[in-house]
Amino acid sequence: MATIDRLFAIIGMPRSGTTWLHQRLCRHSRMVRALGQIKEIHYFDHVHAGDISLLPSDESRVAGRFDFLRAQAEARLARIDQDLASADGKRKVRLERQRRDIRHYIYEFASSDQWYADLFADGPGDWCLDSTPAYYRLPEKGLRHLLSVAEQSRFLLLLRDPYERTLSGIRQRIARQGLDWNAWSENERLVFARLVLDDGRAVEETRRLLDNVPPERLRIVWFDDIREKPEEVVAAALDFADLDFEPGCMAAAEKIPNPSPGYELSEQLRAVIHAETRQTVQGLRTIGLDVPAGWDRPIRPDRDTLATIPGTRQGRGMSLAISTGIAVQPEFDYRTLQLPLRVQDAPGMLSLGERRLIYGYLRNNFEDAGLVVDGGSFLGSSTVAAAEALRERGADAPTIHAYERGFLPGNGAIRQFRDVSYRMGESFVPILEDAVLPYEDLVQLHVGDLLEERWSGDPIEFCFIDVCKSAALNAHVGREFLPHILPGKILVNQDFFFDRLPWIKITMGYLADYFEWRGRVHSSSIYVCKKQVPQAVADYDPWTARDERCLEYHDRAVDLPFEDEGVDFLMALSRTYLVALLHRKEEALAMLDDTQARHADYIASKDNMRDARNARFRVERARRQIRNDAILRVS
Incomplete structure (x- = not known):
């Protein structure tokens, strides 16, 4: 049953322009963001994470996303509390309303479709704007849910040349994680590039969207058009929602992301990225997309580089390999x-x-x-x-x-x-x-x-x-x-x-x-x-x-020939379960506390947040199951 009137969703490949387009559209007078400020809500992928696979890591992935979103919201809540101390009149009323809404967002997170609708309560009758790129990967059940939540819905699917997207993704991760590309060996660079390549799967996800979203509700936006004619892209997106273009949407538009120049890519690395991303391009053609002609371009050694990023710290050596699992x-x-x-x-x-x-x-x-x-x-x-x-x-x-x-x-x-x-x-x-x-x-x-x-x-x-x-x-x-x-x-x-x-x-x-x-x-x-x-x-x-x-x-x-805290942590956790299965419950709980203390830096790591979230989830699950005698039964 629909809970909102009109939903406008921006979805697509990472590094394909979703943030840029969101920033343009949210300035329109008829577009409403969640709580007036949230770009990515992650409601539907949170609800349907369990429909994607049965891996325990999916459970921790959902928990990890909630931790991240909650931390953002709590930081905003703290700023509001500071402002309330000196606010009065209408400003105080507005801040108190924001405080109430954010507390609802935190403590009722993803509890129901009504919770989702309440995030847009300030804009009845307008288009509710949710720019969560991850909805691109929703299973069929998730897409049906997304379609059902609104009386009317529109989807913009943003796609970018996978080769160019990979270079941009490498650049972004280096900057965000404070890494030093120049200090790495060629093999470490290949490993890092492989992580970004894996993040850009597109063929099956696009086929699923085309099969499940009615064509009148779906439009594809090519990143090439964003770069070459940004105002036309924004105008066409608004027209898709039956809205007139407003010049204010293009005010102070920031530079379109560009993956060049700076760090050099070796011929081997360029060849690996190019060969694998060409398969993606061909796959998109196979399912009926008329991809831009520029996506077929050959490797360009003079341009396929990564922008120099100042202030990065030194390379990570073996820890890079370990951080990938x-x-x-x-x-x-x-x-x-x-x-x-x-x-x-x-x-x-x-x-x-x-x-x-x-x-x-x-x-x-x-x-x-x-x-x-x-x-x-x-x-x-x-x-x-x-x-x-x-x-x-x-x-x-x-x-x-x-x-x-x-x-x-x-x-x-x-x-x-x-x-x-x-x-x-x-x-x-x-x-x-x-x-x-x-x-x-x-x-x-x-x-x-x-x-x-x-x-x-x-x-x-x-x-x-x-x-x-x-x-x-x-x-x-x-x-x-x-x-x-x-x-x-x-x-x-x-x-x-x-x-x-x-x-x-x-x-x-x-x-x-x-x-x-x-x-x-x-x-x-x-x-x-x-x-x-x-x-x-x-x-x-x-x-x-x-x-x-x-x-x-x-x-x-396991006889470790090299230092690997990830393996050490998992083996320690397994030993804790073994002691519990030997009917030594209190000893197992004490061992768990010791494991958590010894690996505190690993569990709280900001360099490898995915493994850290997974580790926190495993520790808490072990504590809960051992205390409640709910360990997986053995035969």
Whole structure:
């Protein structure tokens, strides 16, 4: 049911001009901003974050966004309180109203559609302006919600040449984080650029908008037009809302963002950015967009540089790699690898970093000395990454054994994974089969209970495991697969850094004589087999001891060859859960307090706010669950 009359939303790619256009339109007499000042409300992406994926990081992402918005609002509230001390008359009445509204914004954040409508209460009958670029990535359910909240709605989708947008994004992040581009190695620059590239996905998001938003409600604005004819863009946007142009909208217009010149980009870095962003351009054409001709331009070494930013501090060395959730030995560093679109777009919960690890390792190292095990394919992202790599190496026989139960428990809620919708509790096998269909000659699917499966005994060259959510499954994986991994080959356990599954660390600590830890890619841990595990050793499940030996094994699971506070924090948190599962609740809570104190700088870091928010969320979740005896049950 609609709660506001007219909504005007500006959405789009980061660094595509959304702020500039918002600043122009909000000056119109008929446009109303939330509380008269808020550009990005983040209501719909907050409400629908859980529909995008099931990763625990999504929970922390929502909590982190709320923390950020609340901090902004509280800062404004503090200024109002100071002004109220000397205000009187109409100014005092106005400040008191602002104070009331902001308190409502903070303490009722995203509570209902009515809360959202109340933010615009001062402008009945006018267009409510919400310029939250992130709505661009809403799942179908979120878009339907956004469409339903207003009687009339208009959407401006801003798009920019992905190559140029990436350069602008690099420049912005360097400035905001106070980094020194010149002090970094070439590899560190590639890693940093990869983060910005990942932030610019556009094809599936645009297709979803075109499929779900009626064409009469959606207009595309090209950044090229903002640069070349800004007043015409503003006039056309207002005409889209049936409003007349007002000259005041263009008053004191600031300079359009420009990504040149200054820091030089190496030929390798320009080639990586250019090649990957050309895929995005082609993808946008494939879905029917007539992108500007300038987006096809070749690399321009004389212009493709980054503006010099004064006052930056020195480079961060190894901490840059760790801050991205990746800390690996050099032979497993695939962060600069160009990932095929088919692998990028495969539905599933795997991060792009983990997809690069699977694809990159197999593409560069597979020797056909054994088979590939994909334990826990879900919707197919890990299987597609492996199969695409083997296809490029010329494989033409069933090599990948993919295991999947075929459904997630649930009450029928719809979740969105990339451009695929899945209803919880139902079978997703058709989605998985569709994803791996192009590789049916390489993949053998095993659908059903993994506990009923038995391995053939064939040697295993690459083993990717994403099923150890219970102690029983972990023990089964240990018995069936680990003894057959060839020396020198790879085991990747995707659940390793999920803090409530300590039995995985216990098993790997128990097998420390057979596997060597080589690094972390987000929640995945990488091991190289030093020597083959005897079946008799693998048959024993060390978790069954339920005593001090479990703690000893846990602490042997990761032998850090370099300093990585992120890994240290996650292992400490896992140890806390383990102590709680051993029925030593008070000791576990004391350990949690100690972990929080030892890692206080990491948890409060402003250099890496995403990991810091995630860490705070994990600590508070652990404290709540341990106190309430609500830890994930073990079997």
